[in-house]
Amino acid sequence: MRGVFLKIYLAFMVTALVTTGVTLVMAAYYRQWSNDSINLIAPTGGYISAAELILQQGGEPLLLEWLLKFERHPSVSAYVFDAQGLSLLPNPPEAVVDYALSSESYNARISPLGRSEILVKAPIQNTEGRVYLLVVEFLHPLVVFNLPTYAGWGLLASFLIFAVWSLLLSGYLTRPVRYMQKTVRSFANGDWTARMDPRSLRRRDELGELSREFDHMAAYIERLIRDQKQLVSDVSHELRSPLARAVVALELARLDAVPDQEEHLDRIELETERLNDMIGDLLNMAKLETQHDHSHWALVDCGVILDQVVEDARFEHPDSLIHLTLAADLPKVFGDARLLMSAFENITRNALLHTHSGTSVDLSARVKDQSLRIVIRDHGPGVPEDKLTDLLRPFVRVETSRARLGEGHRGFGLGLAIAHRVVSHHRGQIELKNHREGGLMAVIDLPLDV
Incomplete structure (x- = not known):
């Protein structure tokens, strides 16, 4: 039974883990499959206008100050690259540098599994006509939420919830089977009165139907065995009486027997004793089948x-x-x-x-x-x-x-x-x-x- 319970439990756990994995993948690609990424890109027009205005009014020093303040935003970052491809901010992310220096057009880049979920770039000019490149980075939500800690606690919580739920559900499904196994074992050991648990009989599913069918079968077998034992016992007892009369008649016949008849009378006596022994053995077997009282042991x-x-x-x-x-x-x-x-x-x-x-x-x-x-x-x-x-x-x-x-x-x-x-x-x-x-x-x- 442990095997069936373990198989059902593992089946639930595998299903739960697969469901969790599919959910995570769908959540990761949700922005790409929906219009949510467009909604996120929309505010970048304001960022571009603000950066160009600051650059024209205060030059690179004021723009750098604006970038440093912008960096404090939890989910959006901005980087500016000059005509030589150098970033005004130190140590920009590799994905940002790669996107800024790529030869592709000014299309947004969406990476649902990367640190930089959305990247948008646009050119800005100062008053002297010098061109800079502004790159706006929208960080992935899991990065903002501290991915290792978030994922670790999330997986642990999911595992514990699914483990407990699978345990309860597996126990519920296998409980009637365990009761059935216990009842069948008792029935096989000679307890003909063994029946299914009442809770199993009240079930409306296939297991409940199987429990009711077993009880019907057990009652039928119990009746057959009881009738068979009773028949053997009754027949054996009924045969004892004519045998006893035959023994008395045999002894009376010996009184009037001639010597030539003694051999035949001895044969009759031998066969009578054999039949009596067989009846005794049958009674002993019937008694063993019906005896369940061990109080005298x-x-x-x-x-x-x-x-x-x-x-x-x-x-x-x-x-x-x-x-x-x-x-x-x-x-x-x-x-x-x-x-x-x-x-x-x-x-x-x-x-x-x-x-x-x-x-x-x-x-x-x-x-x-x-x-x-x-x-x-x-x-x-x-x-x-x-x-x-x-x-x-x-x-x-x-x-x-x-x-x-x-x-x-x-x-x-x-x-x-x-x-x-x-x-x-x-x-x-x-x-x-x-x-x-x-x-x-x-x-x-x-x-x-x-």
Whole structure:
């Protein structure tokens, strides 16, 4: 968002500076493009008459005295050159000398960007018929006003005014976008009730229309997700009742079963347990989606949880090799110990199911980049690279590369999905990778500052 704000701000500033530059140029050339220069030249006739009269009455001394008094005028100066081209006043401006000695006619010279904005010359004679040249100089207004100081303060004032105005205007234009970004982020993090700011909804422009469309979309998605969760929960609960009756009926059937029927009854019991486990997993996933209450969360020692997971796994799989490596002084994370243990158990059981016979499942925990990193790795066949992300979705299995003969039921593809939901619920990340030496590796990063 800072990028959009900066672009809008710079666009306003560039526009303001260009406008200022164009205004200055137009102001500089204004006299040349208008009749204002003619109005300024008009009084020079009086200056010429006065200079010639003074020269005829008092000669050069009186004319020089008149020129010295004339020099005190803030915006008009007068210079007189004799027949040899020498000025009666010392150090005349170079532009005045150049104009006086030029071979051009007695036309006025206008220079909108020079010190001498307008120059006018005319011949004057004394009583002896000696010709002098009078040059009247109209100074540029910026020279009269002390150009460096005037321009410096003017540019500084313009910059400050445009900077503040551009800042306010940019903030006004990007404020609803910032509110929208905040709302979208909350919505993406699972807060389905997140809606746009009321001020954005009251706007009558395109941003207001976009805010109202987003609220409409968010309400529709919230309703869909709520209905979907409710459906999964209701169906799962409704299936529990017939399953419970099926288990009771199965036990009653065993009472009257003959030995040849035991194998079929055992198969029915196994499938019933699998279906019951799947329903339990679905309920857990639905609960994770709807649970936003963290009031029961506390600091959790993941090292202790991993110890318990490894102990349980060794009890369930006494012939498997399980290695646990914990860094010293592991910090605690803020979260739900029961959910985290469920996630670690699901990943560990998945690793035990797919690791090659005689190989180990390795678990480790250490601190990395302000996060607690937990790695669970098996030594199995791995997973195709294009399927790694899909494994974190419900009911996804990659049996073509991971299946082994004689292992029986492979699961429903919910274990890794539940682990993914648990880690995301704790504002963490989980990534599946193929180890370079073989096997699948689950990398879990849990933030330490939550």
